[in-house]
Amino acid sequence: MHDRTIAELSAALDRGELSSVELTRATLAAMETGSALNAFITMTPDIALAEAKAADKARAKGKATALTGIPIAHKDIFCTAGVRTSCGSRMLDNFAPPYDAFVVAQMRAAGAVMVGKTNMDEFAMGSSNETSWYGPVQNPWDTRCVPGGSSGGSAAAVAARLVPGATGTDTGGSIRQPAALTGISGLKPTYGRVSRYGMIAFASSLDQAGPMAQSAEDLAIMLGAMAGFDPRDSTCVDQPVPNYQAGLEGANLKGLKVGLPREYFAADGVDDEVTQAIAAAVETLREQGAEIRDISLPNTELAVPVYYVIAPAEASSNLSRFDGVRYGHRCEAPKDLEDLYKRSRAEGFGEEVKRRIMVGTYALSAGYFDAYYLKAQKVRRMIRDDFAQAFESVDVIVGPTAPSTAFSMGAKSDDPVQMYLSDIFTIAANLAGLPALSIPAGMGAGRPVGLQFIGNHFAESTLLRAAHAYQQCTDWHTRQPGEEG
Amino acid sequence: MALDVNEVGQIAHLARLAVGDEDSQDHARNLSNILAFVERLSAVDTTGVEPMAHPLEMTQRLRPDEVTEPNEREQFQALAPLTEHGHYLVPRVIE
Numbered sequence: 001m002h003d004r005t006i007a008e009l010s011a012a013l014d015r016g017e018l019s020s021v022e023l024t025r026a027t028l029a030a031m032e033t034g035s036a037l038n039a040f041i042t043m044t045p046d047i048a049l050a051e052a053k054a055a056d057k058a059r060a061k062g063k064a065t066a067l068t069g070i071p072i073a074h075k076d077i078f079c080t081a082g083v084r085t086s087c088g089s090r091m092l093d094n095f096a097p098p099y100d101a102f103v104v105a106q107m108r109a110a111g112a113v114m115v116g117k118t119n120m121d122e123f124a125m126g127s128s129n130e131t132s133w134y135g136p137v138q139n140p141w142d143t144r145c146v147p148g149g150s151s152g153g154s155a156a157a158v159a160a161r162l163v164p165g166a167t168g169t170d171t172g173g174s175i176r177q178p179a180a181l182t183g184i185s186g187l188k189p190t191y192g193r194v195s196r197y198g199m200i201a202f203a204s205s206l207d208q209a210g211p212m213a214q215s216a217e218d219l220a221i222m223l224g225a226m227a228g229f230d231p232r233d234s235t236c237v238d239q240p241v242p243n244y245q246a247g248l249e250g251a252n253l254k255g256l257k258v259g260l261p262r263e264y265f266a267a268d269g270v271d272d273e274v275t276q277a278i279a280a281a282v283e284t285l286r287e288q289g290a291e292i293r294d295i296s297l298p299n300t301e302l303a304v305p306v307y308y309v310i311a312p313a314e315a316s317s318n319l320s321r322f323d324g325v326r327y328g329h330r331c332e333a334p335k336d337l338e339d340l341y342k343r344s345r346a347e348g349f350g351e352e353v354k355r356r357i358m359v360g361t362y363a364l365s366a367g368y369f370d371a372y373y374l375k376a377q378k379v380r381r382m383i384r385d386d387f388a389q390a391f392e393s394v395d396v397i398v399g400p401t402a403p404s405t406a407f408s409m410g411a412k413s414d415d416p417v418q419m420y421l422s423d424i425f426t427i428a429a430n431l432a433g434l435p436a437l438s439i440p441a442g443m444g445a446g447r448p449v450g451l452q453f454i455g456n457h458f459a460e461s462t463l464l465r466a467a468h469a470y471q472q473c474t475d476w477h478t479r480q481p482g483e484e485g
Numbered sequence: 486m487a488l489d490v491n492e493v494g495q496i497a498h499l500a501r502l503a504v505g506d507e508d509s510q511d512h513a514r515n516l517s518n519i520l521a522f523v524e525r526l527s528a529v530d531t532t533g534v535e536p537m538a539h540p541l542e543m544t545q546r547l548r549p550d551e552v553t554e555p556n557e558r559e560q561f562q563a564l565a566p567l568t569e570h571g572h573y574l575v576p577r578v579i580e
Contacts, residue, residue: 095564098561205538205540234546235539235543302529304522305523305526306523306526308522308523309523309526325566325575326564326565326573327565330567334575336577337575338501341501343503345500345502345503349502354504355516357500357502359516361499361500362496372526375529375531377538378529378535378536379526379529379531380537382531382534384540417518417519417522432540434540457541
């Protein structure tokens, strides 16, 4: 039953073909069998079975949503009451929060069954899931390769069909890039669409939660439950949540104005197999009636440098809360208060996290603030303005999600700047606050290629309709690791 | 912009991170590479461009000035490494 989508499983539950308890037991068994992937930091079988029983009762009473009784995994960045929430860090290895994140509460309210917490790059800082304190995650397509990151555990779990859906977060590509590298669908919503309450903060002006699943339809189902206004996140937007799933009805690509940014197609360092797969996908869009247009996003190459000022600056501020005093790791026998802070943080944080804290501290320090942070914020506006201009003439912007397919473990871990360039096509959407999704759209040497759609603010429905229409006439999203051909 | 180990030490102190001598070399190299990479921003003409802090140009919402959170000190302090009589304990600060 694991290769079925959320929509299919929901229909099967409706018809009484299986119960949520049966489905949940099978999911927990699959998670055990697939444990070599290291996709999970914590499994929660007791909670899962209790929630599955409750879901079966709710369904029997006719009180079911599309997610009632569906097993879902949460990225270990979302606080879960009484369940360890490590954020992939030794710092929080002993942290069981006293409350649920908004996203967790929303999914529970919709009847979803929490089966576990997924592995991730430490504090979501990474593009390969290699910075986790709990060890790297394997890509189920080729276990010598990374699954991408930072939501690498969620991506691998869905790709290996251990769970039908998982939550993720995306600060610079952390949902879309692992979705691309593992052949699944993933959506980063508009900044403010989903509440950040209870989501451990990395870079607060960029962080956004979103769904990861097999199909665009499943993304629509999950986003419908995750989105919504929450006064506890001051940047959460008070706008009605459309019925994304119902909006897919009759979706097609006829007349959709698709912009191809020439900078995304002329970029250095893009693998040939990615370029070829994306060209074929664009041809499919054209055959289905989309109007393909050449556009320009002139400041494209500045996105990664802007990000690597703004994100570390915000991270250095956000992560100053980890001080060894109130919760989290504390060093042994501190000799004074400064020693307590310095050693607790040095022992609790891994190398990449320390690196970014130091870059951010430097960028915000007296004498450098204007040259780095303020300058980056100005260029950030120029990047956003490029998109605003592009969306005057197109409905969606399309291109590759990542410059390569899944790369080998260790290939980029010694060179931070090379690793950062993995997110060259995803970062701009975060800087501009735009929604964007990645869907599988081809293979290169046995590894999936991701196709990215970027939309205007709050155009999630447009993105999901386009992706759904593409998935109606292609089968890349149904491919799974280990299949013949 | 190349940083040396002394500057790394200063930054690490500001960030309250203990960094050993051997790690300082690595950090100096990596941080210098990262700063060199973002350096290209300095060549961009941003005359007249307002810094952008929020993608949607929102202003902060106001709410009534009311107490909305109950006191949950015991629950929160149960997470702390070291507490006593409702206080968080740290090494002695005042002799």
